Amino acid sequence: MSGHVTDRLPLAAAEALDPAEAARVEEHLRECAACASEAGAWHRLAEGLGRMPSPRPSRALVARTVEAVEERLAERREGAWNRAALGFLVAFAWTLAVVSWLLLDLVTGELALRLDRPVGPTAAWYAAYMIAGWLTAGAAAVLLGRRAHEEGRIA
């Protein structure tokens, strides 16, 4: 008779031995009453583990979970829409600022040409005021966009 296989019996009961090893254990168990008895105890334990009381989630827990996930998905959809809208607004603001700059240059330049004199200080100040306003609006749009992005990431 070969040596005892006591140390292989827990894994044999768990069907976690490779086929060759399992065959060796089986062969030994046919010849060794002591190991066969020990194997029986391990098998009873393994069977018992498969029959333990099986707790299930309560309906209330499942309902709460579904509600929480739906809420999260809705937030995600809203966040995606907000990001898209904000992106559009930022792009629109910058486009407007650049186009307006060109238009201002065109109008004041044309006007100056038509009047055959340089642009006066009032018009220059007005242009500077407009440009500052546009740049401020553009910067604000970028800052708001970044903040919204960070808040979305945190949430």
Add this chain to the structure above:
Amino acid sequence: MDPDRDDAARLRRGDTAGLAGLMGRHQDRLFRYLLRLLGDETVAEDAFQQTWLQVAERIGRYDAARPFGPWLFTVARNLALDHLRRRWPESLDQVDEPEAPGGPEGDPLAHAVARQQGARLADAVAGLAPLDREVLSLRFEEDLALPQLAETLGVPLPTAKARLYRALTRLRGRLLARAPAEDWR
């Protein structure tokens, strides 16, 4: 088509019907696993909810070529282990001291149930270290074969085998210490 993959694809599109399908098929085993691993019903309930929230958040990362179950259990496992590490930063491998035998008092029905072998076994399992409880639950309750078990645990096959062996021997030792006359001998 695999219903899990179908439902995962629906969930990826934001369709909550996909979530309902996935939960319907996996909620019982997921809850059982979390309860065994965490050993506390309230904590397991919280982890259950967090797991599905993370599933909804990360469904885009799920590889539909692979089965959904192990991915779900990996998400749940990471959450549960994070919780356990916060609670017991020293070791998840630590075994609690065996409690004195005894069950619920005052309720005859609860007494009768507690007397059953399965309940005693569950009680003994509950006293094991979290990693021992986990491996036993995955192998015997979730019926995962060794390769799937190793994949879920994120360890090589020999390590999974060693953990299973250790958990079984610890459990039997515990049972024999508490009720030596029973047929675990």
